[in-house]
Amino acid sequence: MSQIAEIATGGQIVRRAGLLSLSRRLTWRHGALAIIALVVVYLTLVPLGMILYGTLTDGPPGTGASFTLQNYVRAYGSPDIFRAAFNSVSFAVLSGIISFIIGCYLAWVTERTNTPFKGVIYIAVLVPFLVPGILTTISWVFLLSPNIGLINKVAESLFGLDKPPFNIYSFAGMVWTFGIDHITLPFLLMAAAFRSMDPTLEEAASISSMGPLRQFYQINLKIMFPSILATCLLLFVRGIETFEAPAVIGIPAGIPVFATEIFLALRRAPTDYNLAGTYSTAYLLITVIGVLLYLRVTRVAEKFATITGKAYRPRVIDLGTWRYGVLCLTMLVLFIGVFLPLAIVLWASFMPFYAQPSWHMLSMATFANYVAVFELDEFYRAFWNNLVTGVSAATIAVLLSVGIAWIVIRTDIPGRKMLDIIAFTPIALPGVVLSLALLWLYLTVPLPVYGTLWILIIAFVTKFIPISLRVVHASMLQVHKELEEAAELSSSSWLRNLFSIVVPLILPGLLVGWLYILTLTFKVLSIPILLSHVGTEVLPVLIFSLYQSGGITELCAMGVILTIFIAVVAGLTRLISARFAIKAGE
Amino acid sequence: MISVQGLAKTYAGGNVRAIDGVDFQVETGKIFTLLGPSGCGKTTSLRSVAGLEQPDAGEINLFGETVFSSTRGISLHPSKRKIGMVFQSYAIWPHMTVLQNIAYPLKGKGLSRAQIESKAREALRMVDLEGFEDRPAPKLSGGQQQRVALARAIASDPRIFLFDEPLSNLDAKLREEMRGHIRALQRKLGITSLYVTHDQVEALSISDFIAVMEKGKIVEVGAPRDIYLHPTSRFAAQFVGLTNIMPAKLRHGDAGDTVRVDLPFTSLLCQGLTTKAHSKGDSLMVLLRPENVRVSSSSFNCETNEWRGRVISSIFLGEFIDCTIACGDFQVRARVNPFHQFEDGAEVYLHIAPERFSLLTA
Ligand SMILES: Nc1ncnc2c1ncn2[C@@H]1O[C@H](COP(=O)(O)OP(=O)(O)O)[C@@H](O)[C@H]1O
Numbered sequence: 001m002s003q004i005a006e007i008a009t010g011g012q013i014v015r016r017a018g019l020l021s022l023s024r025r026l027t028w029r030h031g032a033l034a035i036i037a038l039v040v041v042y043l044t045l046v047p048l049g050m051i052l053y054g055t056l057t058d059g060p061p062g063t064g065a066s067f068t069l070q071n072y073v074r075a076y077g078s079p080d081i082f083r084a085a086f087n088s089v090s091f092a093v094l095s096g097i098i099s100f101i102i103g104c105y106l107a108w109v110t111e112r113t114n115t116p117f118k119g120v121i122y123i124a125v126l127v128p129f130l131v132p133g134i135l136t137t138i139s140w141v142f143l144l145s146p147n148i149g150l151i152n153k154v155a156e157s158l159f160g161l162d163k164p165p166f167n168i169y170s171f172a173g174m175v176w177t178f179g180i181d182h183i184t185l186p187f188l189l190m191a192a193a194f195r196s197m198d199p200t201l202e203e204a205a206s207i208s209s210m211g212p213l214r215q216f217y218q219i220n221l222k223i224m225f226p227s228i229l230a231t232c233l234l235l236f237v238r239g240i241e242t243f244e245a246p247a248v249i250g251i252p253a254g255i256p257v258f259a260t261e262i263f264l265a266l267r268r269a270p271t272d273y274n275l276a277g278t279y280s281t282a283y284l285l286i287t288v289i290g291v292l293l294y295l296r297v298t299r300v301a302e303k304f305a306t307i308t309g310k311a312y313r314p315r316v317i318d319l320g321t322w323r324y325g326v327l328c329l330t331m332l333v334l335f336i337g338v339f340l341p342l343a344i345v346l347w348a349s350f351m352p353f354y355a356q357p358s359w360h361m362l363s364m365a366t367f368a369n370y371v372a373v374f375e376l377d378e379f380y381r382a383f384w385n386n387l388v389t390g391v392s393a394a395t396i397a398v399l400l401s402v403g404i405a406w407i408v409i410r411t412d413i414p415g416r417k418m419l420d421i422i423a424f425t426p427i428a429l430p431g432v433v434l435s436l437a438l439l440w441l442y443l444t445v446p447l448p449v450y451g452t453l454w455i456l457i458i459a460f461v462t463k464f465i466p467i468s469l470r471v472v473h474a475s476m477l478q479v480h481k482e483l484e485e486a487a488e489l490s491s492s493s494w495l496r497n498l499f500s501i502v503v504p505l506i507l508p509g510l511l512v513g514w515l516y517i518l519t520l521t522f523k524v525l526s527i528p529i530l531l532s533h534v535g536t537e538v539l540p541v542l543i544f545s546l547y548q549s550g551g552i553t554e555l556c557a558m559g560v561i562l563t564i565f566i567a568v569v570a571g572l573t574r575l576i577s578a579r580f581a582i583k584a585g586e
Numbered sequence: 587m588i589s590v591q592g593l594a595k596t597y598a599g600g601n602v603r604a605i606d607g608v609d610f611q612v613e614t615g616k617i618f619t620l621l622g623p624s625g626c627g628k629t630t631s632l633r634s635v636a637g638l639e640q641p642d643a644g645e646i647n648l649f650g651e652t653v654f655s656s657t658r659g660i661s662l663h664p665s666k667r668k669i670g671m672v673f674q675s676y677a678i679w680p681h682m683t684v685l686q687n688i689a690y691p692l693k694g695k696g697l698s699r700a701q702i703e704s705k706a707r708e709a710l711r712m713v714d715l716e717g718f719e720d721r722p723a724p725k726l727s728g729g730q731q732q733r734v735a736l737a738r739a740i741a742s743d744p745r746i747f748l749f750d751e752p753l754s755n756l757d758a759k760l761r762e763e764m765r766g767h768i769r770a771l772q773r774k775l776g777i778t779s780l781y782v783t784h785d786q787v788e789a790l791s792i793s794d795f796i797a798v799m800e801k802g803k804i805v806e807v808g809a810p811r812d813i814y815l816h817p818t819s820r821f822a823a824q825f826v827g828l829t830n831i832m833p834a835k836l837r838h839g840d841a842g843d844t845v846r847v848d849l850p851f852t853s854l855l856c857q858g859l860t861t862k863a864h865s866k867g868d869s870l871m872v873l874l875r876p877e878n879v880r881v882s883s884s885s886f887n888c889e890t891n892e893w894r895g896r897v898i899s900s901i902f903l904g905e906f907i908d909c910t911i912a913c914g915d916f917q918v919r920a921r922v923n924p925f926h927q928f929e930d931g932a933e934v935y936l937h938i939a940p941e942r943f944s945l946l947t948a
């Protein structure tokens with residue numbers, strides 16, 4: 001007995017056993033896994049490599065250009081890039097502060113106070129999630145433009161001003177538009193943080209002799225700090241990669257940020273791919289730093305036991321009569337931030353031409369814009385393109401995520417953590433950079449992808465894999481390993497077991513991820529704006545080009561239709577996740 | 587027959603030795619239990635037999651067929667080993683009905699739908715769950731889920747059964763009932779079984795043979811009776827049941843099956859035991875189960891094996907009184923009939939029949 005034991009631990013046998021486990025690993029199941037891993041690497045790393053390659057060459061994609069550092073000299077030698085960097089960062093920081101303050105305030109109101117009508121507040125804050133960013137941005141132009149802005153007009157007549165008080169075409173206008181449109185994300189994250197704070201900690205502090213301010217600082221702020229930081233960093237990353245406000249407001253106002261500089265470099269004639277690529281490197285550097293910090297902070301946040309896992313019923317603060325004051329302030333915020341932008345779009349969608357709301361104009365309200373939209377071939381084409389690319393991308397992303405999550409959770413294959421990280425990298429890829437990278441790749445590689453819907457599908461899959469991966473990962477963690485092993489005992493077909501045991505069990509999670517990605521493809525502009533061509537437009541692109549060509553009222557009707565569609569899909573998602581008690585990860 | 591030789595497995599890049607040279611054999615039709623504290627490697631051994639874990643070294647034979655061998659590079663897929671397994675978590679598929687759960691392993695084996703269904707129903711009948719066929723699995727109680735798991739393991743006519751702490755999630759009453767159920771079913775079907783538990787009562791009541799494990803190694807194998815009454819290792823003696831362990835020295839040389847040993851506070855006559863110690867003065871350990879200690883407030887008037895002691899504590903536990911009695915520097919635990927009553931500090935007499943000891947070479 002002891003002899004065998006000795007042999008068993010002897011180096012030689014162990015080495016042979018290593019070989020054996022390797023050979024067992026090389027079943028075709030691992031072939032399938034290897035393909036998934038390769039696809040993920042191909043989707044994420046190859047375009048990045050392509051862009052880097054491009055910045056080091058002296059010709060557009062696909063030409064046999066030679067290596068040069070000239071692009072870097074050109075880009076970094078001009079003050080433009082530093083101006084863009086400064087604008088991008090300050091835009092992201094300032095708009096993030098606005099979003100955070102408002103979102104956090106609303107979360108506090110609904111989670112920690114006895115303010116009435118919490119349900120209404122809660123639903124109202126979720127609404128901006130449903131409206132495509134391009135539409136809200138345009139609606140703020142309707143509200144704050146110096147010529148036609150509703151708020152300006154009202155303020156002028158109310159206070160007898162001879163000059164419009166606000167100008168949307170300014171840095172402040174850009175910051176405000178993006179900030180107010182992104183209150184939902186900090187609201188949800190901070191509400192979760194409030195909810196997961198153990199009320200006994202506060203009670204312990206009140207029993208001790210801490211003053212209320214000191215208590216707030218010592219307990220609430222310190223405990224919530226990681227969540228606050230994570231939320232702010234996420235807002236920063238969102239802000240820095242956004243395209244809508246910089247394009248609609250920043251370009252006419254002459255405020256360059258990275259996203260628009262790259263866009264313009266590609267729209268200018270002659271197209272300057274190399275310069276755009278070089279800008280992308282600086283752009284990427286900033287987003288990567290933001291994402292890395294975010295990941296660090298969330299890891300720290302997970303270590304804070306008080307902030308994860310258990311949900312508590314937070315202690316509700318009795319505001320007394322103050323609660324009506326808080327209610328008024330909250331309603332005012334929601335009226336300006338959520339209701340007004342939607343209302344002005346809805347109003348305009350019924351107008352024969354763009355005009356301020358008035359009783360007189362109301363009598364001229366018409367369905368003509370809606371009729372026109374439904375008679376527009378481009379609308380059907382864009383909707384169809386959007387549906388095809390959205391459905392395909394969501395399906396592919398979710399299936400790939402199943403494979404990745406399975407590898408990460410269930411196997412001990414070396415490098416699986418790396419795969420997880422690689423699949424997560426697109427979170428740091430701004431839409432325009434990803435698009436540029438894909439353009440470069442498919443203008444170089446002779447595959448029939450450029451100019452087709454495929455390039456859009458590939459872009460969507462790449463960009464949204466991190467989202468589906470998180471949802472799928474969380475669901476798969478819930479599936480006990482033994483459930484799968486019980487199946488493995490009876491059938492050697494890995495795929496059969498996967499699809500009859502694991503997939504049905506995580507189906508609600510898959511569906512939520514799938515639907516969420518589908519809605520995103522109907523909202524995001526930064527990705528298709530560079531990749532869509534005549535015939536392959538999707539709805540946000542169509543809205544943007546209608547805006548540029550002045551089809552304002554029609555655009556509004558189209559926006560309303562699109563928002564209703566997204567709301568229906570989102571409602572479905574919520575139903576499913578409520579039914580199966582899943583939280584769609586942000 | 588299950589034969590396991592030299593099984594070894596490390597985790598965390600070789601830093602954790604989960605099992606370290608495990609050998610055992612299970613005879614056909616018998617139920618063999620791996621018993622040991624949590625983390626000693628029971629599950630790893632069981633899962634290696636199932637093929638769910640890939641050992642670093644060793645060989646596993648099932649009925650003469652090598653299903654795993656590190657030296658010969660053999661590793662059969664779990665489904666090829668013809669195993670029925672009951673998991674600790676039951677692993678009942680929650681998205682299926684009871685019947686679907688049992689039928690799943692039967693599919694893809696060339697059976698017709700009718701055959702699958704009749705086999706599944708037959709398995710359900712064996713675990714007394716007729717009428718539950720169409721119940722969604724999550725709508726079952728813990729005990730019922732356990733039975734479904736059992737039926738699922740039976741249904742595909744396995745060569746061997748594997749059980750990984752199948753009763754640990756049940757409450758005490760149900761555990762006892764299921765224990766009997768598993769035992770009866772195993773007897774009836776005569777299926778060679780490997781059972782894992784950390785619960786000594788469960789192991790003693792269910793097994794034909796028990797292997798006591800410690801830190802990735804088997805320290806002792808034997809029938810339940812032998813393991814309990816005559817453990818050959820200190821670890822087994824302490825882990826299985828409660829034992830007083832007292833250091834002693836052999837008074838005479840080789841004295842056949844009756845020996846006299848010296849304890850610090852008294853001397854003892856031990857009968858019917860053989861020890862490996864043969865010469866005068868050899869160090870021994872005397873093992874004494876608390877239930878074999880007789881306690882009385884008056885002398886037993888026995889010449890041998892009677893001591894005096896002082897009660898330190900006595901805890902009334904219903905079935906018995908758990909007494910701790912100081913004898914010299916030593917503390918003896920004793921189980922006393924609940925009708926007795928001893929004050930703390932009271933002087934008592936202890937008596938142990940000469941044949942109710944075990945001896946271990948120290
Ligand atoms: N997947 C694993 N990774 C790392 N260590 C493990 C793993 N599985 C088991 N171990 C370790 O191996 C040892 C034996 O585990 P196990 O066989 O589960 O013990 P038991 O079933 O007896 O409680 C323990 O120390 C455990 O922590």
Ligand SMILES: [Mg+2]
Nearest residue numbers: 628629630751
């Ligand atoms: Mg175990």
